[in-house]
Amino acid sequence: MVSRGRRTVPLLAVLLLGGLTAPGLAQDRPAAQPAPKAASPAKPAAPDPAFEATKAAFEVLPEAERKAIQDALVWTGDFNAVVSGAFGRRTFDALTAYRTWAGGADPLDPRGRAALLAAGAAAKTAARFRITTDPATGAVIGVPERLLAKRTTLQSGTRWQSADGRVTLETRAFPPGVETLDHLFDEATAARLNRKVTYKLRRPDSLVVTAETGPGLSYIRYDAGPEGVRGFLIGYDRALAAEVGRLVIAMANAFEPFPAAVAKPAADVPPVAAAAPPVPIPAGSGTGLVIAPGRVLTASAVLEGCAALRIGQAPARVLATDPSGLALLESAGMPAPAQLAVRVDPLAADEGLIALAPGPDGVLAAPANPVPDGVIAPLQPGAAGAPVLDRLGRLVGLVARYPMAPRRVAGIVPPARLALVPARAVAAFLAGQGVAEAKPRPEGGPGALAPALVGIACR
Structure with a gap:
């Protein structure tokens, strides 16, 4: 389960709702407007004042700050969609949920935003979530290293595992011509004893399959490109869903199967930090x-x-x-x-x-x-x-x-x-x-x- 303040929602459900832009993650959407009644088709639907006010306050922020807010809300357990900086119903619901359990603090004013970002950073730090280039596959992957402390190099990727073996993450890469998405999709969705496929998505260049296997849950993603096929798989004990749920969402948001060749800064250092001049600080401050x-x-x-x-x-x-x-x-x-x-x-x-x-x-x-x-x-x-x-x-x-x-x-x-x-x-x-x-x-x-x-x- 993914925590949302005092409420919880099933992990696999939040991964699958809505339109999919990043494979397996819901894209935030504008607020759905109710259809007008047949008796008065010309009358527009009444806007939601709270939604519109929150949208205005959110969209006035720079894109980097909007994305930072969404990312922090992932880590507080309130947001379960693509971190894109776009405002929609999911962002509105997440901000509302955070405001409720944070005692009414407005996450869009300067102090409330600082508190939210600090809460997200604290959760990310506590998980030791590190975004890195996997040397075995070339893909960029986010790894919660506190949970997944054991690392092993495989023939076609890397495996990270928890100390008790109840959570396993694997990356995989196949050179051009070695593997196809069609074959991987058929293999992932094949009928097996005690295994139930709960969702499957096949696109020309990607696939996502989620499943339940007895006490376990799994998430599989593959992407195809000129460099072949790359993806990751994560399986975990259902009893750990509350802890692992937000990590799966964070990993899906961070995953880049074919990152650009330009060098990227470390994930925990803002891109502008190293180039920014030092801010003058009065002596004794x-x-x-x-x-x-x-x-x-x-x-x-x-x-x-x-x-x-x-x-x-x-x-x-x-x-x-x-x-x-x-x-x-x-x-x-x-x-x-x-x-x-x-x-x-x-x-x-x-x-x-x-x-x-x-x-x-x-x-x-x-x-x-x-x-x-x-x-x-x-x-x-x-x-x-x-x-x-x-x-x-x-x-x-x-x-x-x-x-x-x-x-x-x-x-x-x-x-x-x-x-x-x-x-x-x-x-x-x-x-x-x-x-x-x-x-x-x-x-x-x-x-x-x-x-x-x-x-x-x-x-």
């Missing part, structure tokens, strides 16, 4: 998290050498500091406080974390890997005080300080080791300041804290 009305938590390193702090346009004053490396500030006009919960149990060595920090275009979410007393993360200047969270949105710690002269590559600071003020110290500090730990929303995740993030500047 940092990141803060609103944890009570008018109260902002940050790292005390942000205060060093700073005589006048500002948050946005408002001045800020220091209420308290702590030897552990924390500071509590007071400022007016702050956003609503975060529902902050801290994590006190140990981290696994390979656990995926997410760091949040303000950037020139809103809140940025960066993947982080735990190391003793800190994390390795691609954070940029201004990240001192940035919260580091686990996949449930619990605070693991705050970035204690940021290097004064970080190493840059094409204007961007690559991943670096950063010390953390641990969550236990944060909890003790806040308790001493009379700020009680809150219970986060069950499905909030790391993105729930994004609206409470602020940038701190030193004049």
Whole structure:
């Protein structure tokens, strides 16, 4: 099942509904208008005000941002169609579903969009979803490496498998003249004992077949081109459908059987990032998290050498500091406080974390890997005080300080080791300041804290 807030829909159903542009995935469509009644055929159907307002707000965004929103909604479990940037009923329903379980936050306004993108990035990071060129086939494939940790080279492709063997992904490639789509389609749809084909699609240059086999589900896709036939197959235990469902949708969206010959940037680095000039950041600037009305938590390193702090346009004053490396500030006009919960149990060595920090275009979410007393993360200047969270949105710690002269590559600071003020110290500090730990929303995740993030500047 694919989670949609508190509702679920069958995975194979969402893969098959609607017109198909990417094989096996539904294409988003404009809202269907009801047919006029026979008695008044000239009367146009009444528009849906909510749909039209959401469409206008969505379509005013650049295409890259529209696609990023749809991709994030795939990872939150709300969108189950092609990530194309086009607006239709599926995008509208997904935005509505996300808004409902996110407590009314508008995913199209700047702060709500930052929270949504952070939630999607956190889910993608937690899955270790890596888009890469499969050297065995030449196809571009998205692989959730946390789940599919075992990798084996096959004669005609690559196999990824979960540790327990309940999920298997395989890529396959056949040179021109070796295999045909007709033969592969006949083989995939042939009658077999205890196997039921639930959907089949045959086009001149592609095919998709889904099936049920006892307790298992499967998805098969092949594409034909001048370089032969390439495709992938995934099979998994039906009991894992809630977890694997969104991964199948993400893999189908990411799959490119015959990618262009031009070099592509790494999947987790925006194409413009390496070429963009560094954004000037005032000396002493940092990141803060609103944890009570008018109260902002940050790292005390942000205060060093700073005589006048500002948050946005408002001045800020220091209420308290702590030897552990924390500071509590007071400022007016702050956003609503975060529902902050801290994590006190140990981290696994390979656990995926997410760091949040303000950037020139809103809140940025960066993947982080735990190391003793800190994390390795691609954070940029201004990240001192940035919260580091686990996949449930619990605070693991705050970035204690940021290097004064970080190493840059094409204007961007690559991943670096950063010390953390641990969550236990944060909890003790806040308790001493009379700020009680809150219970986060069950499905909030790391993105729930994004609206409470602020940038701190030193004049």
